[in-house]
Amino acid sequence: MFKEIPRIDIDEIVDKAFRNAKKKALSSKKNINEIVKEKESIRVTVAGETLAESLFKVVDRYPSFDRLPPFTRELIDIIADIDKLRHNLGALSFAINTINSVKIEYIKNIRRASSPQDASFLRKQCYGRYISILKQVEKNIKFLNNAREKLKNLPSINPDLYTIVIAGFPNVGKSSLLKALTNSEPEINSYPFTTKGINVSSFEYNKRKIQIVDTPGLLDRELSYRNPIELQAISALKYLAKLIVFVFDPTESCGYSMEDQMNLYNEISDRFIGIPFIKVLNKADLKEWGFKENIKGIEISAQEGANIDALKNNIQEILFNYFEEEVDYFEKDRN
Incomplete structure (x- = not known):
């Protein structure tokens, strides 16, 4: 169950997000020189989606604690404290929503940019906002990474037997x-x-x-x-x-x-x-x-x-x- 939950490394997912964004923008069929604003919008979109997806994989793969068998739920509570898990998963969910909001905001701003230079500046500014959001949940990510290490080897006792x-x-x-x-x-x-x-x-x-x-x-x-x-x-x-x-x-x-x-x-x-x-x-x-x-x-x-x-x-x-x-x-x- 918990082995499928990915471990998060902020530097790694940021590097992946920005690298994917750059590749996607360069793959546009249009003339890059003529569509700088379009390119920067693509980079903002792909980077935001990659970061949000990386966080969502963690939140989504945690089980619904209330639906677990009582024995398993008690074990998880002993090992990692379910209330703390909920709090830290909630922080990641908030970060996902914030990244998506920032992404939409900057796509609109880039499209309204008066020059290619302004569009590039806004894209860099958006990247800075993304990193800032991740830094705000760095402690939450660290807690969840540690919890994952403890929970991934949860013994194979079947509470239904x-x-x-x-x-x-x-x-x-x-x-x-x-x-x-x-x-x-x-x-x-x-x-x-x-x-x-x-x-x-x-x-x-x-x-x-x-x-x-x-x-x-x-x-x-x-x-x-x-x-x-x-x-x-x-x-x-x-x-x-x-x-x-x-x-x-x-x-x-x-x-x-x-x-x-x-x-x-x-x-x-x-x-x-x-x-x-x-x-x-x-x-x-x-x-x-x-x-x-x-x-x-x-x-x-x-x-x-x-x-x-x-x-x-x-x-x-x-x-x-x-x-x-x-x-x-x-x-x-x-x-």
Whole structure:
């Protein structure tokens, strides 16, 4: 989406605009010596249109923020601040309109010029006005260029898919579980609000693609330790998650006690009210290390693949109920 937005360099687009204008004027079939005023009008027109088009490509290729899926909109807001994007895009739109107004004004003035020398002077004056307009929005262009760099690598998480989010403290085996559930290596994406990659993979259920996301750096420690951007990113996950698989490590070899893990589970479940949770007790292959069984959940070994089928069956039951409700809803809507 954002990779298609061009980067703006004022010197580059000015050079392109004036060069195109000169070529267009020289290509006139009429005798240049006799139509200096016509030549200068052409140069003013082509230069103005080239500059306006360069700015318009940026404004036009930004999506309508209000029409984006809530998760994507939240991400863009975290990364680049939608209000600031709107403000700076508005400044470019104003610049486009101003360039077009100046273009029309100078075409009229050149046509009324009393001599070829006056026409050339007016064309140069118009060029100066164009550059002045661009200088006025230089800060806005710089902001949008920076925003583009941040947004162009927006991770390939599809907010329209049914999404399972894996949560739990670091080192409890979330990445191993992701691989075990999907039988594939996850795609690792970068987010600007976490130093760790977001792992994304998928599997098919009844010809539907089910997306699984592991979010290291987000749902892996107490919310009280979060900064505002991380909290907003966690809130964005509310729009994405249809099911949360919370992974416990009852051996506590991850470095966190079961009490701490349960506290994190309670915090996250309180934040994601209305979303179903599955409790997974991982590292069942390491029971000789000590395996605290004071929490009910599905015992598995993601590393060894033990009891993964039981977890998949549980997930499929939830998927079945979800999609059956979806079908019932649409059938009632038709009636």
